[in-house]
Amino acid sequence: MLHRIKRLNSLVKYVLQYIKTVFGHKLYPGRKKITVFLYHEISDEPTAFSQSFGLCVSNQVFRTQIAWIRRNFTIIHPADLLQPRQIPSNAALITFDDGFHGAYHNGISYLNEHKIPSLMFLNMGCILDQKPLESALACYYSSKENLQEIFPGLNLEKNTPLHLSINPRMMEEYLSIKSYSDYEKINRYQGELATVSEIMSYTDSGFHTLGNHLYRHWNAEALSDEEFMHMFNENRERLSDSEYVVDFFAFPNGQPGSCFSQRHLSLLKEAGVKKIFYSSGGINDDTDKLLLNRTALFETDNTKWKLWKRLVIANLIGNNHSYLV
Numbered sequence: 013m014l015h016r017i018k019r020l021n022s023l024v025k026y027v028l029q030y031i032k033t034v035f036g037h038k039l040y041p042g043r044k045k046i047t048v049f050l051y052h053e054i055s056d057e058p059t060a061f062s063q064s065f066g067l068c069v070s071n072q073v074f075r076t077q078i079a080w081i082r083r084n085f086t087i088i089h090p091a092d093l094l095q096p097r098q099i100p101s102n103a104a105l106i107t108f109d110d111g112f113h114g115a116y117h118n119g120i121s122y123l124n125e126h127k128i129p130s131l132m133f134l135n136m137g138c139i140l141d142q143k144p145l146e147s148a149l150a151c152y153y154s155s156k157e158n159l160q161e162i163f164p165g166l167n168l169e170k171n172t173p174l175h176l177s178i179n180p181r182m183m184e185e186y187l188s189i190k191s192y193s194d195y196e197k198i199n200r201y202q203g204e205l206a207t208v209s210e211i212m213s214y215t216d217s218g219f220h221t222l223g224n225h226l227y228r229h230w231n232a233e234a235l236s237d238e239e240f241m242h243m244f245n246e247n248r249e250r251l252s253d254s255e256y257v258v259d260f261f262a263f264p265n266g267q268p269g270s271c272f273s274q275r276h277l278s279l280l281k282e283a284g285v286k287k288i289f290y291s292s293g294g295i296n297d298d299t300d301k302l303l304l305n306r307t308a309l310f311e312t313d314n315t316k317w318k319l320w321k322r323l324v325i326a327n328l329i330g331n332n333h334s335y336l337v
């Protein structure tokens with residue numbers, strides 16, 4: 013009986029949230045709400061790495077999703093976030109992480125063509141060297157051999173996976189034992205990253221802007237505070253070469269707790285960063301907050317009903333993390 017009441021209760025909650033999600037902006041036009049969408053790769057040929065994390069959206073589904081976002085939201089330019097008075101009700105921001113070649117070639121080229129603003133968070137170290145993201149390297153190595161033998165101090169079964177726990181010292185140690193540096197093979201497993209000149213050609217439109225994702229794709233929780241800030245500052249410095257940059261930061265991997273914590277937020281706030289993004293799939297009720305949540309869209313979100321469902325869940329998740337910034 014109690015179980016039934018609980019189920020009914022969550023059903024009522026879901027229905028109410030559904031109504032609020034679909035009609036909310038009409039009922040409360042003055043609210044400074046923002047939905048930040050997150051993409052990684054746009055391609056009809058997903059790589060093994062992007063498939064294992066659901067990172068790739070096909071061209072057709074991407075266009076369906078963008079058309080739905082345009083119908084139901086006002087898409088803002090990232091710089092508008094710094095002028096909260098200008099933010100319309102039911103605003104959306106379209107963001108990407110990591111700088112995949114397909115995200116540019118298939119996604120941002122389409123957005124630029126339709127004069128739709130977008131924001132890409134980059135690890136400039138990986139882009140400049142054209143070497144794989146550290147998270148992809150860790151996943152590739154994990155799939156190839158028994159890492160427990162190489163890192164006996166690490167309990168990969170019980171603790172977090174290697175791509176969240178590996179740090180620069182471990183990577184160096186691993187490469188010194190294995191002298192594994194078949195980056196071309198790993199790039200194929202991961203998917204190619206765009207080059208600096210490609211990225212710059214997309215920013216020239218004025219619709220595409222760049223943000224900071226650390227100099228390399230380490231998990232913030234696996235770094236010391238000094239390493240974290242060094243990676244943050246080095247990337248900030250490299251990005252400042254372009255005029256199409258906002259001083260925004262997005263955490264690699266993006267989950268509160270396993271990927272970042274309060275101490276990172278305090279360090280970033282002290283450094284004067286203008287906005288910080290994470291990605292636990294929620295919607296923000298207040299654009300003025302320094303810390304904003306993002307909602308990834310997936311290949312399976314391929315009809316308007318599935319997209320509304322994604323949004324209802326995102327509204328239920330919200331931006332109610334326990335961190336204070």
Ligand SMILES: [Zn+2]
Nearest residue numbers: 109110264265
């Ligand atoms: Zn990333």
